[in-house]
Amino acid sequence: MKAVRLHAYGGIDNLHYEETDDPQLKSSHDAIVRLKAASVNHHDVSVRRGIGPAAAHLPHILGSDGAGTIAEIGAEVSNVSPGDAVCLYPASSCRRCEFCNAQREHLCSQRRLLGERESGTYAEYVSVSASNCYPIPQGLSFEEAAAFPLVYTTAWRMLINDAQLKPGESVLILGIGGGIATAAFQIAASIGAHIIVTSSSEDKLAMANKLGAEHGINYQTADVAKEVRNLTDKRGVDVVVDCVGGDGWVKSFAALAKGGRLVTCGATAGASPQTDLRRVFWNHLRVFGSMVGTREEFRQVLDFMAVACTKPILDQIFSLKDTASAHQRMEAGQQFGKMVLSMDG
Numbered sequence: 001m002k003a004v005r006l007h008a009y010g011g012i013d014n015l016h017y018e019e020t021d022d023p024q025l026k027s028s029h030d031a032i033v034r035l036k037a038a039s040v041n042h043h044d045v046s047v048r049r050g051i052g053p054a055a056a057h058l059p060h061i062l063g064s065d066g067a068g069t070i071a072e073i074g075a076e077v078s079n080v081s082p083g084d085a086v087c088l089y090p091a092s093s094c095r096r097c098e099f100c101n102a103q104r105e106h107l108c109s110q111r112r113l114l115g116e117r118e119s120g121t122y123a124e125y126v127s128v129s130a131s132n133c134y135p136i137p138q139g140l141s142f143e144e145a146a147a148f149p150l151v152y153t154t155a156w157r158m159l160i161n162d163a164q165l166k167p168g169e170s171v172l173i174l175g176i177g178g179g180i181a182t183a184a185f186q187i188a189a190s191i192g193a194h195i196i197v198t199s200s201s202e203d204k205l206a207m208a209n210k211l212g213a214e215h216g217i218n219y220q221t222a223d224v225a226k227e228v229r230n231l232t233d234k235r236g237v238d239v240v241v242d243c244v245g246g247d248g249w250v251k252s253f254a255a256l257a258k259g260g261r262l263v264t265c266g267a268t269a270g271a272s273p274q275t276d277l278r279r280v281f282w283n284h285l286r287v288f289g290s291m292v293g294t295r296e297e298f299r300q301v302l303d304f305m306a307v308a309c310t311k312p313i314l315d316q317i318f319s320l321k322d323t324a325s326a327h328q329r330m331e332a333g334q335q336f337g338k339m340v341l342s343m344d345g
């Protein structure tokens with residue numbers, strides 16, 4: 001099969017589009033998926049750079065998100081059949097420990113994303129546990145079905161189950177160009193929250209405005225916390241989605257209203273930012289950290305996509321052989337929404 005394989009940790013030039021062996025079923029519970037599309041996540045860039053979990057071996061196939069059709073199933077698989085169109089739940093866990101048994105598999109010490117240790121979705125075929133294969137929500141193309149799983153399941157967990165964002169509450173979403181940010185935006189908009197976004201790009205602020213953001217703040221030219229205070233009559237917002245960290249982290253706390261909630265799942269701009277702890281306890285703030293969502297949360301997302309007829313925001317579709325260009329675009333922070341890799345192109 002054709003795949004994009006990482007030959008050494010580091011720069012984009014270590015990604016090679018090449019011929020490699022087709023994957024084999026590893027157990028009677030597995031399925032081989034013939035992928036039609038995969039999507040690029042910032043996490044792939046981190047794994048490529050050697051930040052985070054190491055692959056079982058190099059060359060390695062990155063990619064946590066994918067959609068396609070079932071090509072082959074193991075003897076004990078009953079939830080899918082060859083030919084079924086599926087999208088993939090991107091995480092796995094041991095399924096035996098106290099957390100897995102209590103449907104709290106996000107706390108499992110063996111928790112992994114597809115494409116971290118095992119081969120991922122930047123390929124024409126991938127071998128996964130059949131239990132990670134789910135029917136594609138009605139109305140979504142393969143490209144859309146590959147774009148939403150990781151970012152939506154993470155954003156859903158953060159906003160709905162952790163922060164419990166309610167209709168009429170206000171939310172500040174940092175760096176609206178990102179995949180997590182656009183997913184959070186669509187979820188927050190669908191439940192009727194007031195949305196303020198930040199971006200480094202006036203064009204992206206304008207796009208978010210068209211989609212229903214009430215205010216946009218350019219974080220490169222304005223003091224985000226000060227602007228939020230101005231826009232909310234000094235009150236602050238109920239929820240901040242901050243997957244960026246770095247120097248802006250302290251501003252995220254300063255932008256929260258009393259009793260506000262901050263959700264985080266990433267540290268794109270730095271993992272050791274400052275926090276004024278007094279602000280946290282003075283204002284009864286809560287902070288939620290998240291790593292993807294559970295299978296139950298993924299199921300909730302699938303229902304949400306189908307019932308709300310929501311489609312993820314796609315930035316660009318690249319052909320698999322142009323994966324390096326997609327990584328380049330992500331590193332330059334040029335995207336608005338998700339970049340997808342098509343196996344057909």
Ligand SMILES: NC(=O)c1ccc[n+]([C@@H]2O[C@H](COP(=O)([O-])OP(=O)(O)OC[C@H]3O[C@@H](n4cnc5c(N)ncnc54)[C@H](OP(=O)(O)O)[C@@H]3O)[C@@H](O)[C@H]2O)c1
Nearest residue numbers: 042175176177178179180199200243265266267268291292
């Ligand atoms: N824990 C998990 O389960 C999980 C799951 C998915 C992602 N993540 C993490 O979450 C983060 C976002 O992932 P993603 O896939 O959405 O990434 P992405 O698509 O690459 O997001 C990039 C966006 O981040 C924004 N950004 C960068 N620096 C910023 C800064 N200093 N201040 C404000 N915004 C800034 C930019 O927005 P503008 O272009 O609008 O300026 C940029 O477009 C990554 O760190 C990723 O590893 C974690």
Ligand SMILES: [Zn+2]
Nearest residue numbers: 094097100108
């Ligand atoms: Zn476990």
